[in-house]
Amino acid sequence: MGRGPLPEQSLKVLRQALAVGGIFILLLFAVGYTSKVLTSGRLRNEEKRLQQLVQQEAQRQVELQKDVANIDSETAIERVARDELNMVKAGEQPIMIEDPTRGEEVPLLTPTPTATPTHWQMWLSLLLH
Secondary structure, three states, X not given: OOOOOOOHXXXXXXXXXXXXXXXXXXXXXXXXXXXXXXXXXXXXXXXXXXXXXXXXXXXXXXHHHHHHHOOOOHHHHHHHHHHXXXXXXXXXXXXXXXXXOOOOOOOOXXXXXXXXXXHHHHHHHHHHO
16 A cells, blocks of 8 residues: 555645744744844843943043042142141131032922913803903
8 A cells, every 4th residue: 555646635734834834934034043142142242331431440540540549649748738637837828618508498490380261261261252
């Protein structure tokens, strides 16, 4: 009992089923590939952001190391005393500039509410005028 060739109708159905299956597999591949490409792009952007952050922190570290190296110098001590502690040398006269708005309350401008006519009042004014 040998099998003979498949009838024409069966071959057509088989070809259609294989085509649909192939398209489905290609669609799955395309969705997976697109997902990987998008993830790769996000990871590249995150890497760039982190590299910039590392560079900023490295620059900050260099500045802090300079500050540590100069902490005992006379100019550094004087700068901290003048700028941060508001100290003056003996014989100097400090000049204090006060902020004129400091301590004063600035009145807030609030808009005056306007009465909004109701729907029936708008219709009445339209009908009468």
